[in-house]
Amino acid sequence: MNEQNSALVLGALDECIERYVETRRAQIDSFIHRHFSVEETFQIQKKSFLVDLFLNPLNALWSIPYLSLKKASETLDKMGYSQFTLAFDRIPSGIKTGYQKEIERLLSTEVFSCESLIKDIEDHPLLGQYFTSEQLSATSIKIRKELQGEIEKYSSSQAMISDLSSSLLTLGIGWIFFGDKTLGVLGLGDKIAQKMAHDKAASGFFLGKRLGSTFYHAFPPHPSRSQVLGATLVVGLFLTALSLFTSIMSDPLRKQLGLHNKRLNVLADSLEEKLFLNLRKDFKKSTKCTLHVAEAG
Incomplete structure (x- = not known):
């Protein structure tokens, strides 16, 4: 294949990719409308x-440690320790x-x-002359x-936003009720158990509940193991309900704010770029192979 024909083939390939991505973009709005309403999100959530x-x-519990590790790896990477970034890439976000x-x-x-892109390439009057079904099958896999x-x-990335929101809400509850911004499930359970032990002891104080509250504030009683376990279980159930509620409501909220549309169009941009880079490279290789076979024949 001479340079002119090669340019024509690559140009035709670019047209197929552009046409494919544009038709995919046209499906984004209807997809968001169908699947990201409160009712549809709930129906999908019900299945699992x-x-x-x-x-x-x-x-939700893992989201904050994960982001902290990610930030640490990025800092180390800037300092020249790229091996930590490679190691972090193997850690799942959830x-x-x-x-x-x-x-x-x-x-x-x-x-x-x-499938539409593969069929477009296969049916193209120019591309179909140069590429075999085996090559198109390999392209499809790619x-x-x-x-x-x-x-x-x-x-x-969408799930991380929901998980992080749940974690921040939990931390916010700890801050509002106990003045501590760092409390997780175990910390909240312990604080609630301490409050239960304090209230129980104060109510039985021989000089009355008010003086008992003051006394046990200075000399706090230790909660029982069952109180800590029960309070932690309640907090865990609350976090579960909060996580599910956040998960159900986050997609409809992002739909209303137009964030899904923006993010899915970014996805389309990224996919288009990768297709241009990788498929052009693959088709150049396959064309060279086809040319060598033809010359050998």
Whole structure:
């Protein structure tokens, strides 16, 4: 293939990619309207409720340590210790919930399905002359891999926002009620148990509850193990309910604010860039192989 034909083929490939991405962009608004209302979000959440009941609070608890580690790795990377960044990349931002998996599946099938791009390349009068079905099959695998990677990045970033919101709300409760900005589930459980032990002791004080409250404020009683365990369990259940509520409401809220539209268009931009870079490279390689085979024949 001479340089002129090569340029024509690559130009045709670029046109196919641009057409594919534009048609995918046209699906974004309808996808958001269908799946990110309160009712639809709740219906999707219902499918994996029992699993997500445990995963949401775990992810919420992990979100702040994860972001702290991420910030530390970025700082070390700037100092020249890039090996820590490579190690951090292997750490997951959380455990993927059933809701995340379902949203990823819907995005893959309803918005960013790659079959139309492969068919467009296959049916193209110019591209179809140069590329075999085996090469197109390999291209299809490449596109799906790039697509899945971009969708997973989108999904994890959206989930991280919800998880972080739940954690910040929990910390906010600790700050409002106990004046401590660092309390997690265990810390809140311990504080509540201490308050229960204080109130119980004060109510039984021989000089009355008011003086008892003052006395036990100076000499706080130690809560029993059962009080600490019970209070921690209550806080854990509260965090679970809070995480589920945040998860259900976050997508409809982002829909109203236009954040989903913006983020999905960024996803489309990123996918388009990767397709341009990688598929052009792959098609150049396949064209060279085809040319060598033709010359050998």
